[in-house]
Amino acid sequence: MQPNASYDDREYSRILDRHEHVRWQLNRDLPWDGFRPERVTDLDRRIVYTAAVSEFTTLAASHNFLREFADDPDFSAWVSIWFYEETKHHYALRRWLALCGIPIPDDEVMPRARPYPVGTSHAGTCTMNIISELRAANWYADMAHTTSEPLLAAIMQNLAADEARHAVAFAAFGKRYVAREAAAGVRAVLAMAYFWLADPTQVKHPADYFYPDVAIDFRIDGISQAQSALARADAKIFGYLSEMTGLSLASARDLKRSLRALLPQREALEAPA
Ligand SMILES: [Fe+2]
Ligand SMILES: [Fe+2]
Numbered sequence: 371m372q373p374n375a376s377y378d379d380r381e382y383s384r385i386l387d388r389h390e391h392v393r394w395q396l397n398r399d400l401p402w403d404g405f406r407p408e409r410v411t412d413l414d415r416r417i418v419y420t421a422a423v424s425e426f427t428t429l430a431a432s433h434n435f436l437r438e439f440a441d442d443p444d445f446s447a448w449v450s451i452w453f454y455e456e457t458k459h460h461y462a463l464r465r466w467l468a469l470c471g472i473p474i475p476d477d478e479v480m481p482r483a484r485p486y487p488v489g490t491s492h493a494g495t496c497t498m499n500i501i502s503e504l505r506a507a508n509w510y511a512d513m514a515h516t517t518s519e520p521l522l523a524a525i526m527q528n529l530a531a532d533e534a535r536h537a538v539a540f541a542a543f544g545k546r547y548v549a550r551e552a553a554a555g556v557r558a559v560l561a562m563a564y565f566w567l568a569d570p571t572q573v574k575h576p577a578d579y580f581y582p583d584v585a586i587d588f589r590i591d592g593i594s595q596a597q598s599a600l601a602r603a604d605a606k607i608f609g610y611l612s613e614m615t616g617l618s619l620a621s622a623r624d625l626k627r628s629l630r631a632l633l634p635q636r637e638a639l640e641a642p643a
Pocket of ligand 1: 425455459506
């Protein structure tokens with residue numbers, strides 16, 4: 371187990387302090403009495419349903435985090451913040467859907483509690499989560515502006531801010547693991563990012579990818595107005611990945627080029643003496 375320098379120096383302490391300053395409360399900060407059903411569109415309902423089901427997968431992800439990061443008490447402590455906030459997201463969206471008269475059946479969400487394989491690189495796992503957080507943050511922020519239903523706008527605004535902060539936290543940990551895992555960590559970041567970002571026409575998300583047997587027949591990348599949010603998200607993602615790795619990354623092509631550049635180094639390392 372990697373010991374931490376001191377309790378006060380933990381990333382968890384910094385994240386908790388930051389999040390406690392801005393944390394929203396479900397019943398205090400959301401205008402539940404201001405729900406306007408006549409302003410809800412069919413697209414609103416479909417997007418929120420998909421988002422609510424996706425948010426439920428944080429249960430399995432948290433189990434996975436605690437298994438994969440059992441060697442890092444600092445990251446494990448951060449999971450307590452993340453899990454709480456993400457579970458609140460699911461509940462807020464579920465409650466909004468209930469106001470619309472739309473229940474989420476157990477057989478829709480319970481299969482998504484099933485654990486999936488844990489990551490093999492902490493840096494790679496952080497990368498996957500930076501991507502999903504920033505895409506969610508930008509998508510929710512857009513949704514907050516495009517919906518005319520005021521309660522949904524308020525929910526989305528708060529969720530977007532949470533997701534953006536989650537990305538910041540995963541990037542801080544990601545930077546630590548790149549430093550620890552060295553060349554293998556950089557390769558893991560690049561390979562993971564290439565897997566999730568290589569095809570700009572298809573938005574992959576862990577919530578769908580790990581549960582193909584129960585995937586919802588609704589794709590955010592099929593909505594034309596989603597494209598600008600996703601493009602903004604991806605620009606930010608490349609900024610975060612550049613910061614983590616010290617490489618200049620602005621496109622999937624850059625990821626591929628950087629991965630290729632690391633190959634000779636890997637072969638040299640793995641060659642028998
Ligand atoms: Fe969330
Ligand atoms: Fe999040």
